[in-house]
Amino acid sequence: MIDKKHIEYLKNIVGEDDIKTDKIHLRAYSYDATREHFYPDAVVFPENEEEISKILKYCNEEKIAIIPRGAGSGFTGGALPVNGGIVLALEKHMNKILEIDEKDMVAVVQPGVVNRKLQEEVEKKGLFYPPDPASMDYSTIGGNVSENAGGMRAAKYGLTKDYVMSLKAVLPNGDIIRAGKRTIKDVAGYNIAGILIASEGTLAVITEITLKLLPKPKIKKTYMGIFKNVEDAMNAVYKSLASGAMPVAMEFMDSLVVKALREKLGVDLPEWAGALLIGDVDGNVEEEINYQLGILENSFRENGCKEFKVAKDEKEANEIWFARRNASQSITIYGSKKINEDISVPRSRLPDALREINNISKKYGLVVPCFGHAGDGNIHVNVMVDKNNEEEIKKGYKAVEEIFKLVVDMGGTLSGEHGIGLSKAPFMKLAFNEAELNLFKRIKEAFDPNGILNPGKMGI
Amino acid sequence: MIDKKHIEYLKNIVGEDDIKTDKIHLRAYSYDATREHFYPDAVVFPENEEEISKILKYCNEEKIAIIPRGAGSGFTGGALPVNGGIVLALEKHMNKILEIDEKDMVAVVQPGVVNRKLQEEVEKKGLFYPPDPASMDYSTIGGNVSENAGGMRAAKYGLTKDYVMSLKAVLPNGDIIRAGKRTIKDVAGYNIAGILIASEGTLAVITEITLKLLPKPKIKKTYMGIFKNVEDAMNAVYKSLASGAMPVAMEFMDSLVVKALREKLGVDLPEWAGALLIGDVDGNVEEEINYQLGILENSFRENGCKEFKVAKDEKEANEIWFARRNASQSITIYGSKKINEDISVPRSRLPDALREINNISKKYGLVVPCFGHAGDGNIHVNVMVDKNNEEEIKKGYKAVEEIFKLVVDMGGTLSGEHGIGLSKAPFMKLAFNEAELNLFKRIKEAFDPNGILNPGKMGI
Incomplete structure (x- = not known):
């Protein structure tokens, strides 16, 4: 248990309302999507970078563990306070979209912004932020950056790391740094943003994120290929891509998922269906869409696809995507x-x-x-x-x-x-071999010599 | 001057023919594109990763500086042995394309492969490696990775870092590591590849690079916009991109360059021309090309473009690009x-x-x-x-x-x-502020505690 004097000190930084040590709060911040429970000693809701700097500086001196947290929607326990300590909850105050700049085509956000919210706001301006993890309705951009979240559109558009132009962050000693610039190109100094991405909150606390945006493609169409077996579908995946297709997504379901979708949710799929490939293609002109769909259909059929469908309208597209969206839920029958x-x-x-x-x-x-x-x-x-x-x-x-x-x-x-x-x-x-694991440890030490940030994670 | 016994030791590793200490070699490896001269004590031509590992291990123990070098085409002196030491020249033996895999759409290369060579080989297979620095005829992929080289196509296709999937590298202590995987997604462990990119040979010696390839777009067209002044052209740049254009390149020349091109090389450009924007658009279908050119022309004209040309054939395209390709040469009149x-x-x-x-x-x-x-x-x-x-x-x-x-x-x-x-x-x-510079130093120490790799660079 953490000493009372530490709680008092932190209270002076964030104010009475923004530090909690009651049972309900501790329980609420004790778990994530893994459903495992580890109780923190306190939950702190910082309002800005300066508060975070003061909190980290103090906790670094006192060697108190700090666990940064966004929505707590992670599947690997990244936000769990395994040995207690202070949960630094960023979703309460640090959840603002600071800027969407159509001229530079960038968004500047605080870490607690929910992915979906950002998507909606940039799309209102004809812009596009591609990374769409399945958790996008609730997961935060800070969490997405810390895990390098992917999503359905990664096949064409890549991952979160491909959109991070620059970060602001607080180091464990309280130092505030900027990594990267609001420019497409920047090769001055080490790529600190690169190593903070996917570092799971173990190196620094990210306080501001500048993201690259794209123009939103004008047209999108949904396709589905139905295969007799998984092997055919898996061959179709890499062969269609190697033939020049660049679908936005190419999602796969095996025969067990197909069976579950039919039995649990009554999805209308043929008896013989042993695997599905589902996705979208996008572009600015119909001819590009048809070009993409043409490659996919040919390649799929050459690899045993028995039925290739293209949704005629949004209703049909939603029906096709229903299968993929409910894959996870349906398999609970097993x-x-x-x-x-x-x-x-x-x-x-x-x-x-x-x-x-x-x-x-x-x-x-x-x-x-x-x-x-x-x-x-x-x-x-x-x-x-x-x-x-x-x-x-x-x-x-x-x-x-x-x-x-x-x-x-x-x-x-x-x-x-x-x-x-x-x-x-x-x-x-x-x-990883021993040399690689040792290097991870030395990098951890370079950022966090006292090991206060998210201890017990990543096997480091 | 380096002790003779060190030279003898290194000779045992690489063989008599692959270590040079004669004046001609030392001079040949004393300069790069900056034209500054610093003489190394020896030049070593390793044949493989194992030799590099042995060389580094020894030099680390003996605290001898190692300067990794590709083609020596850098503009900032990254390959210069400022305080002497051993130049590790990778272009002689470690220059093989190990694999071009059409199924996974990746290339695996040694660091000494020349960019142009890789471009040509992958294009023979209908694939595409976008990064095209102006030095591509002679610069090496190892150098491109170490500097995170850009190029003309960066506007649409990004930089070298966007194509590096994984690296093999030797740490100063001789440890051989792999960073990243031959997979689109990989979030296991810290992003070591991310920090090695653009680290200018100060952290590790890169020995193998796995690169992501794209399908080669089927069609390319070249455009040129002629503006009365620079301000109009600069407004046209960001406004056309914000309108949804995604040109492969958008290259700019100011009025002094235009004047030099006319006077020195007789390029046929109007008297009133105060700035040029030149580039390509690409795609798979004509309609996409026309869509892109349409946005560019509209946006350019709205911002004072007086003449917008699209090349009808390759000859015209080459004429347009001649201006950009010779910009650097022409301005020597000044x-x-x-x-x-x-x-x-x-x-x-x-x-x-x-x-x-x-x-x-x-x-x-x-x-x-x-x-x-x-x-x-x-x-x-x-x-x-x-x-x-x-x-x-x-x-x-x-x-x-x-x-x-x-x-x-x-x-x-x-x-x-x-x-x-x-x-x-x-x-x-x-x-950079002091906190950022300190962090660079700590990262350098995490990789290279004895400071043997490319000392005196990056202000670290």
Whole structure:
């Protein structure tokens, strides 16, 4: 338990109303999307960069842990106060869009801005912020930057890191820094913004983010390819892209997901459907859309696609996307607990990866439905278990470990977009050699010598 | 001077033929595009990662400086052995394209591969590697990564960093690391590739680079807008982009460049021409090209463009590009020495920046022709002086310092693509506060505690 005098000191910085130590608040800030619980000693709601600087400076001197937090929607426990400490909650005050500049095509936001809100505001001005994690209705830009969030549109438009032009941040010692510029090009000094992205709140507290925006494409169309089996669909993914298609999204669902969608939600899909590929293409002129759809249809059909549909209107587009949007929910028919991992492999390894995951699921006698962002090689693997069956849960985690080994052997990664946090920390040794892990530690020390920022995360 | 025993030790690693200490070699490796000379103690040509690891391990223990070098085409002295030491020349042996994979759409190369060579090889397979620095005929991918090279196409396609998926590198202690994966998404561990990009060989020696490739667009057309004055052209730049245009390039030349092109090279341009904007648009269908050209023409004309041309064929396209390609050469009519800086500002500040640069040139009585990559806010500012007039050279550098101050005040950067190296190191204090400079130092120490890698660079 943290000493009372520290709470008093912090109260002087943020004011009575913006520090909480009551049970209800501590509970509310004890969990994230992993549903694991770790109680903080206090929750602080800073109002600006100066307050954050003072808080960090003090906590650094007193060696008190600080856990920065956006919406707490992460899947790997990145926002959990594993050893207590102060949760620095940024969603209450630091949630303003400071500027949307149509001339420079940039947005400047505080970390607590919700992704969806930013999308809506920039689109009102004919602009476009592509990163759209599934959590976009509630996750914050600060969290998106800290995890380098991806999303459906990553196949064409890339990740959060591709849109971060500059950051302001507070270092653990209270120093306020700017990293990067409001310019497309900037090669002066080390790329500090680059290393803060995806650092999961372990290096600095991000206080302001300048994002690159694009002109919003004028037209969007939705397609769906229905395949007899997963292998065909996975071949179609990389072969259609290698043929020159640049779809906004290419989302995948396997036969277990298709079955669940039919049985649980009555989605109208053929009996023989063993895999789906769903996505959008976009552009400014009809002919570009038709060019893209032409490549996709040809390539899909050459790889065993039995039915290729293009939505005629928004209603049909929504019907197609309904399947993908409800994939996660539908598979609960297979088990009351889902161990959800977001592996990523080079796209041409997708057929092998899915085959091997199927073999692992058979070996352990577990059901493992898969879906996700096939267009960028990122698959959400769901090991389904009975939440009341400890034996089965253990088996589930063993299967996950085997899947991670497989993925790393294929040149893939433990996490495409969810981060390492707490949940994947034990597997870092599978993915990195000692030299790499040592380098991570030295970088951590360069930023945070006392180890006060988000301790216990990323296996560092 | 380095001890003989060190040379003997290194000879055992790389073999007799791959270490040189004779005068001719030392001279050949003493300079880069800055034309400044600093002699190394030896030049070593490693054959592979293992040799580099052994060399670094030894030099780290013995505290001998190592200067990694590609083609030596840098404009800021990044490859210069300012205090002697060993030049690690990567262009002799480590110049292989290891793989061009059409399925995953990636290329894997050694650092010494020349940019142009890679472009040609991937285009044979219908693929596309966008970064095209002006030095692409001779500069190497390793150098491009170390400086985060841009180029003409950056307006639409971004910089080298946007194409680096993963790197292999050797740390000063000899440790071999991999950073990043051959996957579009990867958020496991700190973004080491991100910080190695643009680190100018001061943190690690890059030994292998995996690059993302795109499908090659089917059609390209070249446009030129002729304006009466610079201010109109600079307004047209950001207004056309904000209107939704996404040209591959939008290159700019001011009235001094236009005059030089006419007088020195007989380029056929109207008497009244005060500024040019030149570039390409690309796409897969004619209609997209026309859509892009339509926005550009409208937006240009709304901002005072008096003549808008689209090249009918490749011959006309080459004629238009001739002006841009020879801009740098033509301006030598204004002085025998050119102090060439590559500042970058937010695009909407371009009109102000050019006006202020003109004021500074008047104040110092110097001619300062400007051209460059206006589409991304990156301008090459050329302060022309008489190479035999020391007084004028001094004045030139004073003008440069004033320009840097102006740019930083406008939220811009000292360098859009040339790097800091030696030439811009004295100006780092203009652009960064003490906290930021300290952080750079701590990062340097995390990688290179003995300071053996490319010492004296980046003001660190």
